[in-house]
Amino acid sequence: MSIVLDQVTKQYQGTPVVNDVSLDIAEGEFFVLLGPSGSGKSTLLRAIAGLTSVDHGRISLRGRDVTSLSAREREVGFVFQNYALFRHMTVAENIEFGLSVRRVRAAERAKRRRELLELIGLAGLDDRLPGQLSGGQQQRVAVARALAHEPRVLLLDEPFGALDAKIREELRRTIRRVQKELGITTILVTHDQEEAFAMGDRIGVMNLGRLLEAGRPTELYSRPATRFVATFLGAANLLLRRQALNGTALPPRGRAAPAPAPADGPRPREHEVVAVLRPEEVELAPSADAAVGHFLGRGHVEEIVFTGALERLRVRMPTEDAGQSIPGCIDCATTVLLDVTRTQAEQRAFPLRHGQAVAIAARRIHVLPTPLSSFTAFAAGEAAAVALARHPWLTALAAQMQTRIAARIEPSLDGTTAAGEPEAVVGVSVIGTGPGCADQVRWLLAHQAEEILCLSTRERAPARVVIYCATPAARRATLAVAASLLRHVPAEAVYVQILPPEEADGPTATAVRGLLDVRSEARDAHGLDVRTELRFAEPGEALLAELERDESGMLILGIDHDSGVTPELSALLDRPAAWPVLLV
Numbered sequence: 001m002s003i004v005l006d007q008v009t010k011q012y013q014g015t016p017v018v019n020d021v022s023l024d025i026a027e028g029e030f031f032v033l034l035g036p037s038g039s040g041k042s043t044l045l046r047a048i049a050g051l052t053s054v055d056h057g058r059i060s061l062r063g064r065d066v067t068s069l070s071a072r073e074r075e076v077g078f079v080f081q082n083y084a085l086f087r088h089m090t091v092a093e094n095i096e097f098g099l100s101v102r103r104v105r106a107a108e109r110a111k112r113r114r115e116l117l118e119l120i121g122l123a124g125l126d127d128r129l130p131g132q133l134s135g136g137q138q139q140r141v142a143v144a145r146a147l148a149h150e151p152r153v154l155l156l157d158e159p160f161g162a163l164d165a166k167i168r169e170e171l172r173r174t175i176r177r178v179q180k181e182l183g184i185t186t187i188l189v190t191h192d193q194e195e196a197f198a199m200g201d202r203i204g205v206m207n208l209g210r211l212l213e214a215g216r217p218t219e220l221y222s223r224p225a226t227r228f229v230a231t232f233l234g235a236a237n238l239l240l241r242r243q244a245l246n247g248t249a250l251p252p253r254g255r256a257a258p259a260p261a262p263a264d265g266p267r268p269r270e271h272e273v274v275a276v277l278r279p280e281e282v283e284l285a286p287s288a289d290a291a292v293g294h295f296l297g298r299g300h301v302e303e304i305v306f307t308g309a310l311e312r313l314r315v316r317m318p319t320e321d322a323g324q325s326i327p328g329c330i331d332c333a334t335t336v337l338l339d340v341t342r343t344q345a346e347q348r349a350f351p352l353r354h355g356q357a358v359a360i361a362a363r364r365i366h367v368l369p370t371p372l373s374s375f376t377a378f379a380a381g382e383a384a385a386v387a388l389a390r391h392p393w394l395t396a397l398a399a400q401m402q403t404r405i406a407a408r409i410e411p412s413l414d415g416t417t418a419a420g421e422p423e424a425v426v427g428v429s430v431i432g433t434g435p436g437c438a439d440q441v442r443w444l445l446a447h448q449a450e451e452i453l454c455l456s457t458r459e460r461a462p463a464r465v466v467i468y469c470a471t472p473a474a475r476r477a478t479l480a481v482a483a484s485l486l487r488h489v490p491a492e493a494v495y496v497q498i499l500p501p502e503e504a505d506g507p508t509a510t511a512v513r514g515l516l517d518v519r520s521e522a523r524d525a526h527g528l529d530v531r532t533e534l535r536f537a538e539p540g541e542a543l544l545a546e547l548e549r550d551e552s553g554m555l556i557l558g559i560d561h562d563s564g565v566t567p568e569l570s571a572l573l574d575r576p577a578a579w580p581v582l583l584v
Contacts, residue, residue: 001060002027002185003048003153005130005531008057010043014463016492018044019209020057022529025202027062028183032200034190036232040209041189042157048187049155050074062152076153077146084142085130091117091125091141098149116144119178136167143175145180154179156188160195172198193233196222205229208490213527225369225527226487227402230276237277237338238402239296239365240319240374244427271450272373272426274403276366281339283361284315284350291361301356302337311347312339317360371477372451372484374398374427374442375405378444380414382407388430392459393580400488405430413440425449432456433577438570441583445564451481452583454573462554466546467495467530469558470539470569477522477556478584483528485556485582495522495532500541508534540568547579558584 003025010018018040025031033041033283046052047061050071059067066074081546085094095116104112117123120140130138139159146154156175160168176199179186190196197217199214204214205228213220213229224230227238285291288298299317315338338360352358375398379385385407388394398405413431428451430439437454444452467482469475479495486493495518499511515532522528535542559569573581 001025002029002062003031003187004058004060005044005048006058006060006532008044008047008059009055010040010047010052010398011055012248016209016490017049018054020529020531021206021209022057022523023204023209023211023214025185025187028185030179030186030188030199030201032188032190032196032203033206033233034193034196034203035206039206041100041206041379044206045155045157045187047191048153049076049078051078070355074153075149075151076155077151079139079142079146079154079156079159081158085138085145087130089129090126091122091128091130091133094130094141095145095148095249096144099450102149112148113144116147119181120144120174134167136171139171140174143178147178147184153187154183154184156186158191159187160190168195196233203233205232205485207232210487211529212487223366224276226484227368227370228487229272229400230366230368235279235339235341237279237282237336239275239277239336240404240427241273241275241367242271272372274368274373276368277338277362279312279339279362281363281365282315282338282340283363284313284340284342284346284352284358285361286350286359288359288361290358293361293363294365296360296362299338299358299360301352301354301358304352304354309344311342311344312337313342313352315340315358315360369480370484371480372401372403372428374403374428374431375453376425376494377405377407377430378410378413378440379407379431380409380411382409384432385409388432388455391430391455393461394430394453394455396461397488410443412443427451428453430455433573433575433579434580435574435576436575438565441573442565445561450477450584454581454583456578456580458552458578458580460552462491463552464550465489465491465493465554465556466543467493467556467558468498468539468543470566471558471560473528473560474558474584475518476521476525478556479518479526479530481582481584482530482556483522483526486528491554493528494528495519495530496546497532498534498535498537498539501536501538538568540572543572547577550580553579555579555581556584557581 001024005021005023008018008021009016021044026419033044035041043052047054050069054067058065061074092113095113099109099112117126120143122137122140130258172195188199198216202214203217203220205212207228212226213224215578220229221233224233230236231238283291283293288295299315301313302316303314305312316335317338318332319336375394377385377387377388389405389407392456394405425444425447428445429449430453431437433454465486467478469478482493497511497515511534515534519530519532522530543555547555
């Protein structure tokens with residue numbers, strides 16, 4: 001590998017700007033770091049270049065650990081967004097500057113400069129000053145200067161940001177051609193998805209300091225693994241859909257239901273999934289029978305915008321839960337607004353007008369492998385349920401996840417016997433911490449809850465997340481939930497393995513191998529790079545000590561259905577704590 005990053009972390013004032021980023025980039029690869037402003041991509045690039053130190057982790061370039069080396073010793077070329085040319089020097093002097101510092105002979109410097117000017121298409125402009133060049137020409141000179149000393153790695157920090165569209169496109173082609181001819185490993189930082197698609201062999205998407213996903217552009221667009229990547233790489237509709245435990249999608253209202261399960265067989269439990277529907281994959285038809293794709297429901301056209309080659313529409317469709325009777329459910333969203341794009345051929349085949357009723361179908365739909373879908377705040381009374389649903393951190397988290405929050409009244413939570421069988425629980429159940437929390441957790445587990453978020457009174461997001469599995473069987477699901485949550489929380493994360501105190505003096509090779517397995521599973525299966533630590537104590541005491549280390553901490557706790565809520569766990573949940581707990 002040409003570039004290897006291992007849990008690289010950089011903090012400013014205690015906040016991780018780059019958060020445990022691990023990445024391998026092959027020799028000669030053009031890799032694009034894509035993300036919004038403030039996602040940590042430029043800081044990571046500067047750390048690779050040696051312009052910024054790291055607080056944790058390791059950086060290797062072509063098999064050499066350069067973490068503690070200076071920028072000059074790393075043999076990288078860096079191109080800044082603002083060109084950073086010396087205004088009083090000619091083009092020739094700018095390109096040769098790095099070679100002069102390295103005391104390369106004048107004849108060799110001139111030869112290298114002529115080669116580079118020819119390569120970037122600026123031959124004959126040696127004597128021009130930067131002020132006599134266009135923006136695109138200046139940026140080409142900056143690239144030539146970065147390549148002059150034949151670096152092993154080329155780093156580009158948003159080099160096209162100050163250029164107009166036409167020059168930007170020409171410069172992209174030039175840099176891509178130069179990179180291929182030289183075979184130099186290159187990293188480009190950008191927030192422009194079109195740029196990333198046009199130039200990258202692979203793309204890595206960052207947000208909140210974490211590297212969320214890395215892969216080929218076509219793979220990330222068609223099969224994203226996270227909400228953020230799905231919506232950042234092009235437009236996307238995120239839908240919450242019900243699905244049986246066996247993977248069978250439930251039909252929309254108005255279609256025949258599948259045959260019921262045999263009386264002597266298990267009854268599939270419904271659960272909620274997050275589905276990605278690209279605007280170009282939405283089919284609009286006059287009726288359900290006329291639709292070719294998978295029928296989703298009916299809706300009304302709310303907006304039509306003509307953009308030339310494409311027609312962009314917004315169509316309002318009732319949600320899957322609209323019209324269903326869920327006892328005590330309040331503030332539930334009943335409609336969803338879909339973005340749709342249609343070609344001119346589709347426009348001619350089925351002209352539309354504002355307010356027109358249409359059947360909605362999907363040509364292709366992709367289900368995200370995320371265990372966290374929506375949130376439902378549970379309480380015995382309406383005021384408590386609504387207050388919990390409006391908790392500042394919960395609303396901020398739901399906004400980051402682009403999902404919904406519902407409030408549900410359940411009198412059974414305070415011991416009152418409710419009439420009839422309560423509706424099954426789907427999504428993440430939300431309750432408050434403090435006395436009685438453990439009993440509410442038991443009730444939710446008995447009614448098929450899989451993830452339960454116990455919210456404290458603290459309003460800000462956690463800065464440190466502790467992950468612990470009470471049993472090995474809970475590890476897989478716990479890591480999946482932790483990865484899904486941490487993509488939306490700018491917090492440090494540590495997986496803690498707790499062993500009895502009497503084992504502190506004995507051999508721990510097995511325990512260390514277990515921690516290595518945890519890190520490998522988290523990274524390979526869930527795209528989460530997490531630190532691991534070993535503790536020798538009783539689990540309850542160790543977890544309490546971990547949480548009390550930082551007042552802004554959070555616990556993600558994996559439990560087994562068989563063991564349920566132990567007395568030790570009950571004591572932890574019933575404390576009037578200042579930290580949230582997510583049970584898996």
